[in-house]
Amino acid sequence: MEEALELARQAASLGEVPVGAVAVKDGVVIGRGYNRREIDADPLSHAEMTALAQAAKALKAWRLTGVTLYVTLEPCAMCAGAIVQSRVDRVVFGAIDPKAGAAGSLYNLLQDARHNHRVDVVSGVLQEACSAALKEFFQGLRAGKDS
Secondary structure (H helix, E strand, O other), X not given: OHHHHHHHHHHHHOOOOOOEEEEEEOOEEEEEEEOOHHHHOOOOOOHHHHHHHHHHHHHOOOOOOOEEEEEEEOOOHHHHHHHHHOOOOEEEEEEXXXXXXXXXXXXXXXXXXXXXXXXXXXXXXXXXXXXXXHHHHHHHHHHHHHO
């Protein structure tokens, strides 16, 4: 999670919402990502999507069984869908997202019994640090608009 938090800080330094993600299999990092929606002008450029794509390339497979995805913010519906479709085993996230979270707060797509695959979820890991990164970023945006 520390590495995901560092990636989130990189995103913030580029003016992106500070979310970072790291995909790990057998103790080895096989995918990394941070938000790049503004830089790429791409609504799909979420941290999780990049980490999943890199993991798939590293494994040369779309099925990411045995993979744990660490992410600083609870995945949204798009990312949760990709996580389920890619058969990730476990998601570990820091801050909850009460407005868009799809891993237990607003929705729970990762563990919906109607899906053919369910993902183990661990929440609240480094929650304070992950939340603080987001709060600082948005406070900075608001301060910039006030001047």
